[in-house]
Amino acid sequence: MFNKIYDWVDERLDIAPIWRDIADHEVPEHVNPAHHFSAFVYCFGGLTFFITVIQILSGMFLTMYYVPDIVNAWESVYYLQNEVAFGQIVRGMHHWGASLVIVMMFLHTLRVFFQGAYKKPRELNWVVGVLIFFVMLALGLTGYLLPWDMKAVFATKVTLTIADSVPLIGPAIKTLIAGDPTIIGAQTLTRFFAIHVFFLPAALLGLIAAHFIMIRKQGISGPL
């Protein structure tokens, strides 16, 4: 039956080349831990992507309960943490995943750096990768405020003070991300929520797509 459905769609859309482009490529011996165990260092990038997928999925479920306003934000997180079935697990995955993704990305960056894999012709992919790193750090920074507990607000206060101290454009940056030149409050929370849930993930998905297309185009770097 699946074959028939596949043929029906394929006749109209010619989908074989599309998924074959993604799926049909060789994995060289030197990156395959089945042949050389030391090749496990090549897993870090894939695991980073795996955790990113977990972050997106758990984040989608968190927004089913989370309310981005200063009256209810903390209450909704408290409720999710203590009352909702498996709420603690979903929030736990998002919380620990945020740390793990940084760890995995750090290891992946070190692997690429020490192998000199960013050299010609892969310079652009390195630049895109570092931009992904920055977006991830920004996601961590904005996500930290959302539970609206003590550490969230005071860490954000520090961040905004640092942003404020940038010469010339500092106050403008602070107003842009906090929503007000002085107050850290309702506007700040909704802005951080929008940045964390819409702006940064959009940038992240675009960058990841570019990262993967470039890998497929160039192939993985050869052995040292």
Added chain:
Amino acid sequence: MHRGKGMKFVGDSRISANSKPFIPKDYSEYPGKTEAFWPNFLLKEWLVGAVFLVGFLCLTAAHPSPLERIADPTDTAYIPLPDWYFLFLYQLLKYTYASGPYNIVGSIIIPTLAFGGLLLAPFLDRGPERRPMKRPFATGFMLLAIAGVVFLTWQSVYYHDWDKQAQQGKIVEGVAIDKEDAGYKALEANTCLSCHGAELTGGAGPALIDTGHTADEIKDIAKNGTGGMPAGIFKGSDEELDALAEFLVKLSAK
């Protein structure tokens, strides 16, 4: 690719009507023991992913994610703490030549140089050599940067007051407080509430619910202070002090 005359299409679309059998690419020219990504290698990746996921879920189940009490921006005594992967940047701002009048060094110049260097690494390290030992500058700078990040993070963790951190953010269950009690009146009269909160859930000072102190200890602290609390805050009579201590000893969330 077939072009031009004789092409047949599905309807008025651009999809070719003659289906071509799919012939997998030939990788025999590629050196070494290659393996097809689909489905062989993907299955192995799936296994690694499953093992990783089990470990990840164990971590999640063993350590529930933390949540401190609801934000109170007026609490000026709170010592802020960023997430652990920002600690090194935060610690940097605590050194003499990276803070105060030199703030720009710690907050802008050093991070920009470090992250800018990382971003532009392929254009700074342009030689053809890939082995770490054959490009000593790139390797050296990276090792220095890692050592710096590890050192700063360690310093930050070492000098942070973790007991105070746990105390200052603790969620305190509110309890029904009898505000007509002589003990509560004594707290109010002696300005205790300005630091410990009108609901006694804490503020600049700690919460007074479930303190674990005996009546005598409470009397001593009220008169002589402790920690950040100065001596001589209590100025009332001995009867008031007795009532206050008795009231706080009985005050429990249970």
